[in-house]
Each structure stands twice: as structure tokens, then as C-alpha cells.
Amino acid sequence: MRPRANLRLPARVRSTPQRRAGLDAIASATGAFTAAEIYDRARATAPKLGLATVYRTIELLRRAGSVRPLAGEGRPAYVRCRPGHHHHLVCVACGSVEETELCAAPPAAELARRYGFAADTHEVDFYGTCRRCA
């Protein structure tokens, strides 16, 4: 729908047709996607592409912070991410995923004081209905 430009392979890796095909398929994905979906889509441009390579490409992007595995709610999937702190609005109707910088996390200081818990990271996912599915 609205392919974002900021999706690149990390430096230090080779540019291959398979990676480009996978990257393009991910770049043009709307909302959440599965490895199998990317596999199907990318084979339109790279017919000999293997599923393992799709997983490898996703892993590259995940390490680069551009893709994040999306937990919970049935089938496994991934979402594109911009770097930096943000969370996800997951539409339970159409599966689209939007990012928001709004954060539902209580401050770490409060967790430390009340529970003695030193929070490193947190994950927040909102589930509901997006604008179009309303």
C-alpha cells in the first residue's frame, strides 16, 4: 500500500537477486506478513528462490531492526519496523499493522521501586480494529 523507502540490506552483505526479491516483497507488504507469503510473492521475480533464503533475509532485516517478529494471536508473522521505540496497532479484522510511538509502559523507575525489577525492554501490542475495518 504505502511502501516505505527505508528498507535496506545491511552493509557487508552481498546484493543478490534472491535478497533483492525478498526485500522488495517485504517492502511492498501491507501490515503483517508471513515467511510463506514473502516466499510466494518473491518467487514471481526470482523463481528459483528457496524458502530458507527468505528466512535468512528476514533474519538479516530483523537484526538490522527493520523487521520484528509479531507474537501472539494465532498465526506467526512478522512486521516491518522503523528503528526506534514504538509499538504496534494490530487490526484483528484485516491483519494490518500500524506503528505508534504511543507507549503504554509505566516508567522503569516505578517498576524498580515497587517490584525491584530492572526492566530492560518491553513489548506492547494493541489489538483492535483499524480505520478501514471500522
Next chain:
Amino acid sequence: MRPRANLRLPARVRSTPQRRAGLDAIASATGAFTAAEIYDRARATAPKLGLATVYRTIELLRRAGSVRPLAGEGRPAYVRCRPGHHHHLVCVACGSVEETELCAAPPAAELARRYGFAADTHEVDFYGTCRRCA
């Protein structure tokens, strides 16, 4: 460690030795647990217990709201839950899981206004170090 009392089978299901064994194993679990762990533990009292039955018991409790699958961070696992709104503090060192009612959820109105997103639920998991592992 601190077995909670509020862990019961839903009404309308039969009380069997296998379910009781699974229930007890879950009730005495500290923090996160896997199906395999419950399986091993419960077989001490019900040697003929099958792994599938453990999954069935977990599913019963999940539907009752007493157990929740814990997403992310490597290995799959479950946590006991009390009913009602709360989130989890997951210790990445020892695996213990504590509940907190602290929640700074952005008001649904804010999500609706800024994104047109009607949020039904949200999930927040904190990953860090607990008091004992500090």
C-alpha cells in the same frame, strides 16, 4: 514457591486424576513454565499421563483466563494469570514471572483520534532482571 489457590478447572468439565495432576503441577509452578515441564512434573503423580492431555489442560485454563501463553523471547512458555487487567515482568535471568497491575495504557480515545484505531485489548510484557537476580 507461592502456590496460588485461585486455580480451578472450569465448571462443566470432569474431574480426572490426569487433570488434577496437571492442575497441581501448574499451580506449583514458579513463573513461566512449558508444557513439557508440566508433563514431567505431573507424571510423578499420574505416571500414565499423556503429553496431549497436558496441552488440553493448559488450554482449559487458558480459556478460563488462568493461564496465558507468553510470547516472544526464545522458547515458548505459559504463565499463570489472575483474572483481570495486568501485565508481566519476565526475568530474563531466572525465568520467573511476576504480575503487575501497573499500566500506563494510552487512552483508547487517543488511539482513536490519532490513528482511527479502536483498541480492544493490549499486551505488555517487560523483560529485565528480577529482585533476586539483580
Next chain:
DNA sequence: ACGCATTTGAGAATCATTAACAAAGGATGG
């Protein structure tokens, strides 16, 4: 105790993901 719907165990099936490994192919210096 009876009867029957529920529950169970064992193992096969599924599904996503990873691992292994030999073959293919970029990138670089000559």
C-alpha cells in the same frame, strides 16, 4: 450399578523454522 458422553493415551500429522552441505555465484585483485 448402568449407560453414555466425555476424556484419555499413543502415535501420527502439521506447521513454522533451522541445520547441513555441496553447488553456484558475487566481489576483488591481477
Next chain:
DNA sequence: CCATCCTTTGTTAATGATTCTCAAATGCGT
């Protein structure tokens, strides 16, 4: 343009958690 070498790839098998199948066993209301 070419040889070299290290990266990358595809195929296939392996893994690991979970679910399914189905006949046999068993709660529990009557």
C-alpha cells in the same frame, strides 16, 4: 577478462512445539 575465495543459495532432512485421530477407558448423573 579472469581466477580465486568467501559468501550465498537451494534442497532436503531435522527439529520442536503443538494438534489431530481414534479406539479404549472412565467419570458421573440417574
